[in-house]
Amino acid sequence: MYATEFLDLPPLRAAAGTVRLPGSKSISNRVLLLAALSDGATLIHDLLDSDDTRVMITALKQLGCAVEPQGEALRVTGLGGRLAVREAQLFLGNAGTAMRPLAASLALLAGLHGGRFELGGVPRMHERPIGDLVDALRQIGCQIDYLGNEGYPPLRLAGGQPRVGAPIRVRGDVSSQFLTALLLALPLLSHQGELVIEVEGELISKPYVEITLNLLRRFGVEVARDGWSRFTIPAHSRYRSPGDIHVEGDASSASYFIALGALAADAAAPLRIEGVGADSIQGDIRFVEAAEAMGAQVRQGPNWLEVWRGAWPLKALDLDCNHIPDAAMTLAVMALYASGPTRLRNIASWRVKETDRITAMATELRKLGAGVSEGPDFIEVTPPAAWQPAAIRTYDDHRIAMCFSLAAFNGLAGARPPVPVRILDPKCVAKTFPDYFETLFGVVTTDPADIPVITIDGPTASGKGTLASGVAQKLGYHLLDSGALYRATALAAQRAGIPADDEARLAALAAALPLHFDEQGVWLDGENVTDALRREEVGALASQISAHPAVRCALTGLQLAFRRLPGLVADGRDMGTVIFPDAPLKVFLTASAATRAERRHKQLISKGFSANIDDLLQDLEARDARDRSRSTAPLKPAEDAMSLDNSALSIEASVQQVLDWWQQRRPF
Ligand SMILES: Nc1ncnc2c1ncn2[C@@H]1O[C@H](COP(=O)(O)OP(=O)(O)OP(=O)(O)O)[C@@H](O)[C@H]1O
């Protein structure tokens, strides 16, 4: 997951490959609760692992429910409609799919068995209405108090005497989650008799209620429905665990990849999406129809989709989106690529989601140059006449972050030059799709020249690696320690007994190095050589063999391959001059020889190597002299490099300086 302050997406061009979707959030949290209310154990497969499911799991554990991993699945041992814990304070983050159903279930359980529960979340959760649900629960005798503002969480659920009686009336035109919460919880009271729920107003987001009914059925509760206005829970309904249950992929998350296929995949190599398809029980699967109406070509199987570009530009749309409220946000970004204005109607629920999504989408789309008009329940988007680079605010709303990533394809819509897109606070995607951006980068391609590179060159022990790693971490970029490639060649040569002057054999060795990098370090032929590479004699040998042009040539392709999305920070001697001469920021890092010898001394001692500071000083000066004087790719600043002497600068200050320079070069 990108836990950076922002993530810059360079202009993207094409998409192909296969995406495996994470589990559906709506299904995951409903299944967790139903499993917890049932008798016996339920083994849940393919559950979504995200912020919203984590708060639900934590809450269930606090309530005394056993939730344990079993292989790749999660085993939930239900409480059988009883209370194991009578008092708890539950933090539910910003998860509406946890807050509403837990509020209903715990209000009933607290009344039936005696209990006291407080439910709260992040500040935005305390701005999301829950009054209609509370009013419905009070009709049957639940005792619920508002601990903050009337009509909003946090809530206290304590006491009361829930009783079956007249039909329970609930509003259906603000959020369908109120009805879902009642449907999931009321079987707890059905030992007293049949329960009837009557919906006031036009029920919105009906497909989500269908998911609820479908899952209740899987857990043994058959709800009868009369249109969308009257629901009957039979007397003596009991939650029965189905034993095993599979969570299908998230259809709302599929929308970003369906859109991606429509924008940037070719018929010869469609984008394949696995986890949802024609058999999906999620309403957002109907996003497929909307995407097709805009021009997408789609082939589907029971649990997969293949999507590629059909009409181009996309066709403008005027659509009632009440049935796909979440996925419809993706349409608003697809609208940037349409032939005219696209109007999305009947989306008033956007205003009470993670943020006021109508206002947020309008504000951010305008930043890209789109014309946008909005009303209480609609948004109309006119594609930009001139695209602008934009830093997209995400409002702690995962869907805003994910759908705006699609704006990075503006080059396909004729933006000249194509503009990058900055996604602020990209980690908000953790709510439903923690590795969304990694998944995206796995199936998109761009012109390598569009992938930004920051080069950091300089003499031995000036702090290049430390600086490069600090900058890469802040930007979420990949890291290339090119010295490690020369050191690995040196180590392999030492082990193979190849002399330092045998250029041909050394080059052949370098060209076929069985080298692999991961979070644990550098692996040579399956052995972790991270520490071995740092030995001084390996560095000295690396300096000798790196003077051979054939060795340098053999390692060039490997270095270029590090230029991957979303960007690269590369350190070495010739990063800015030879390997990445087009890098938009080049830094030449220096420090006095004495300072560098002292730092290297400390570094070696801390790794358990013995070292003498005078010898180190001599060695590093000799190494620098050789690196500077060789004929191929000598150590020198690129003409357009920024010089940084960090002799008296802390690591943090050095990193900040480079980030400041980088920021000045960015168009945001
Ligand atoms: N600004 C700084 N202030 C103090 N110490 C630093 C600073 N920058 C780096 N160091 C320390 O100096 C040592 C050498 O740094 P580093 O390994 O990053 O240098 P390098 O230039 O990459 O070396 P090499 O030439 O071997 O690749 C490390 O122990 C690091 O923590």
Ligand SMILES: Nc1ccn([C@@H]2O[C@H](COP(=O)(O)O)[C@@H](O)[C@H]2O)c(=O)n1
């Ligand atoms: N781009 C590069 C990087 C390194 N070298 C040579 O390798 C030696 C070891 O590098 P470290 O950065 O790990 O110390 C170095 O002395 C250089 O001779 C290079 O030539 N080009």
